[in-house]
Amino acid sequence: MGKKRALISVSNKDGIVEFAKELAELGFEIVSTGGTKNALKEGGVPVIGISDVTGFPEILEGRVKTLHPKIHGGLLAKYDDPSHQAQLAENEIEQIELVCVNLYPFKETISKPGVTAEDAIENIDIGGPAMLRASAKNHQYITVLVDPADYQQVIEEYKNQNGTTLETRRLLAAKVFRHTASYDALIAEYMTNLAGEEQPEKMTVTYxxxxxxxxxxxxxxxxxxxxxxxxxxxxxxxxxxxxxxxxxxxxxxxxxxxxxxxxxxxxxxxxxxxxxxxxxxxxxxxxxxxxxxxxxxxxxxxxxxxxx
CATH class of the missing domain: 3.40.140.20 (AICAR transformylase, duplication domain)
Known part of the structure; x- marks a missing residue:
């Protein structure tokens, strides 16, 4: 499998530098994007830019950076499937063992007085949910975090047993799917109201x-x-x-x-x-x-x- 690799890209940066430092001390290679990469660098954490992994620049004002086979191949491959591992090797894709992602602040944006539709739409995350869903689907092998409250538990499990338990990974994956479902429900409600639709064919709410x-x-x-x-x-x-x-x-x-x-x-x-x-x-x-x-x-x- 090679070295351990963690992918970190967060909007909520509470505790992220400390978390990344602990991961680095545990032998993780940290891959990151944009503002998160800068925050980690400033905090003294060794970090690899996403473009150095994909071989492709971040484009369209950062709208496209993680949607790439070298990222999603590393997220979705099965560790114990020889054909998956052969395809990773053939395409020079590194496995990603841990993912820490939280999403553009859509709820916070639409809560601001006088927010424009353009601002709201610009804060609809695309790559983040894709990475979270891929990692949570593959939680048999990958630890995925969306909440800073879970950082310490993951660090403790890695220190005590060199990895997280399946039970922990499953609990974290369930939290991810609740998080992305709630995020999409807010977007759907906002867009439905923006479009003036009074009786949508589906209504999804979140609490x-x-x-x-x-x-x-x-x-x-x-x-x-x-x-x-x-x-x-x-x-x-x-x-x-x-x-x-x-x-x-x-x-x-x-x-x-x-x-x-x-x-x-x-x-x-x-x-x-x-x-x-x-x-x-x-x-x-x-x-x-x-x-x-x-x-x-x-x-x-x-x-x-x-x-x-």
């Missing part, structure tokens, strides 16, 4: 973990709270908890229901919800008046309920 919950609707059930990356700012998901113990599944669900009801009013209004059932709704000259009507509607069920 991000906001917090794990102590339990679900009942104590024996597990639950977690997810939010849309670009959900409404006027929602429970966007709210800040000021005090008190951690909210439960039922607290969050009821709070969301109460908020959705009270949003229907333009005059001062209040709502009480208990286990997803409104037990009081009132409107008045001010919030105090409105709440008084809510309480009087059912002073028993409101105990332990949610007020909006």
């Amino acid at each position: 991000e973990l906001k917090q794990s919950l102590r339990y679900g609707e009942n104590p024996h059930q597990k639950a977690a709270f997810y939010q849309k990356p670009h959900g409404s700012a006027f929602s429970v998901a966007a709210a800040e908890q000021l005090h008190g113990k951690e909210l439960s599944y039922n607290n969050i669900n009821d709070a969301n229901a109460a908020l959705q009801i009270v949003k229907e009013f333009t005059e001062p209004a209040a709502v009480a919800v208990k286990h997803m059932n409104p037990c009081g709704v009132g409107a008045g000259k001010d919030i105090f008046d409105a709440f008084g009507k809510v309480f009087e509607a059912d002073p028993v069920s409101i105990f332990g309920g949610i007020i909006a």
Whole structure:
């Protein structure tokens, strides 16, 4: 197989220099692109440019640099297939053992006020997802990382056993496919809205973990709270908890229901919800008046309920 080779190309550079240094100390040859290559060089990490591997320059303002057989051959070849290894040797392609890639900041770009369609589209990554998908497909042999939170575990496994376990590689590959699926879902939503399509033939949505919950609707059930990356700012998901113990599944669900009801009013209004059932709704000259009507509607069920 020859020397160990790692391919690094990241938009999020948190911890990348330290990670690459550790890889270099473990005997990895580092291949990198553009801004990542410059950051690694400045950090004192020996690095080989992608063009030195492919024999082809980065072109079209960097839009084409990694889409090349000398990269994807190294990502997709099977280590234990003699015909694959023969083809690599014949075409002078080096196997790539580890891939660390994260994508152009599309979500961050479209979150900026006044972003143009041109800016958004320019931040749609092409080569990154291709490398990630190829590496994750070939996780039987390749370790692929998309999240800086996983750097240390990989380093520890290499130090302790000279490689990662299949279990780790599979977990990392699953994270990659979730990452690319979420990335494409955001792009699809943006482009659908940009095109003015109101009833697309397919609708794909993505959510991000906001917090794990102590339990679900009942104590024996597990639950977690997810939010849309670009959900409404006027929602429970966007709210800040000021005090008190951690909210439960039922607290969050009821709070969301109460908020959705009270949003229907333009005059001062209040709502009480208990286990997803409104037990009081009132409107008045001010919030105090409105709440008084809510309480009087059912002073028993409101105990332990949610007020909006």
